[in-house]
Amino acid sequence: MAPYAGLVTVQVRDLVRKYDDRAVLDGVDLEIAPGEFVALLGKSGSGKSTLLRALAGLDPEVVGSGELVVPQQVSVVFQDSRLLPWARVLDNVVLGLRGSEQRGRESLAEVGLAGREDAWPNELSGGEQQRVALARSLVREPELLLADEPFGALDALTRLKMHALLRKLCAAHQPAVLLVTHDVDEAIVLADRVIVLDAGRLVAEEVISLGLERSAVDPEFAAVRARLLDALGVTL
Numbered sequence: 088m089a090p091y092a093g094l095v096t097v098q099v100r101d102l103v104r105k106y107d108d109r110a111v112l113d114g115v116d117l118e119i120a121p122g123e124f125v126a127l128l129g130k131s132g133s134g135k136s137t138l139l140r141a142l143a144g145l146d147p148e149v150v151g152s153g154e155l156v157v158p159q160q161v162s163v164v165f166q167d168s169r170l171l172p173w174a175r176v177l178d179n180v181v182l183g184l185r186g187s188e189q190r191g192r193e194s195l196a197e198v199g200l201a202g203r204e205d206a207w208p209n210e211l212s213g214g215e216q217q218r219v220a221l222a223r224s225l226v227r228e229p230e231l232l233l234a235d236e237p238f239g240a241l242d243a244l245t246r247l248k249m250h251a252l253l254r255k256l257c258a259a260h261q262p263a264v265l266l267v268t269h270d271v272d273e274a275i276v277l278a279d280r281v282i283v284l285d286a287g288r289l290v291a292e293e294v295i296s297l298g299l300e301r302s303a304v305d306p307e308f309a310a311v312r313a314r315l316l317d318a319l320g321v322t323l
């Protein structure tokens with residue numbers, strides 16, 4: 088599959104979401120350039136999933152004085168794979184896409200699941216199911232990939248493998264990405280830029296420099312992590 092870096096910059100201006108009178112998103116401004124990988128950190132309840140749902144077009148009740156611009160083709164990956172248990176793996180990947188069986192096979196090969204096209208979801212491990220979910224997202228050639236803690240339920244080793252896979256897929260296809268995670272290291276390892284949400288407001292941003300070795304032994308990595316933990320209110 089050819090890369091398909093989009094043209095549309097995600098633009099969020101003064102986004103507000105209230106439940107009753109409580110603002111869960113309280114004037115969020117955010118841009119994500121085509122092909123840019125942004126990780127979103129924040130304490131539980133800070134509004135991360137609410138922001139992601141707004142960008143996914145899953146929340147009709149977002150308000151705000153500003154604008155919300157997202158590309159047309161958006162894919163979402165969640166913590167659980169949300170595969171249909173009664174459909175085989177390939178059918179899950181190409182569901183709703185006519186004539187795309189070959190592309191579905193290619194996507195499955197890209198995520199390392201060639202040969203598993205006819206398996207049922209419950210025959211796959213949790214990590215493999217998330218691979219299928221990634222294949223299902225990418226076969227739609229998204230300009231924006233939204234991922235809500237996609238590796239949160241996986242064990243540490245599988246997580247590391249999935250990090251490598253996601254980096255490879257993003258390099259190949261160049262979607263803009265917004266990845267919600269609780270894991271500061273995961274954010275630094277994967278993203279071009281890390282942002283921190285606190286009580287519905289963006290309170291910190293770290294641009295990950297190209298020179299940073301994506302390894303915890305890198306002193307710059309440690310410094311970025313310390314600043315992000317500070318923004319999250321974690322003192323070590």
Ligand SMILES: Nc1ncnc2c1ncn2[C@@H]1O[C@H](COP(=O)(O)OP(=O)(O)OP(=O)(O)O)[C@@H](O)[C@H]1O
Binds near residue numbers: 138
């Ligand atoms: N349908 C709803 N009705 C009322 N309040 C809601 C609703 N959905 C979310 N909230 C509230 O909005 C706030 C933000 O929730 P959200 O799920 O966006 O947080 P989060 O940062 O993703 O948290 P977590 O890391 O625990 O998933 C929370 O206080 C939550 O209780």
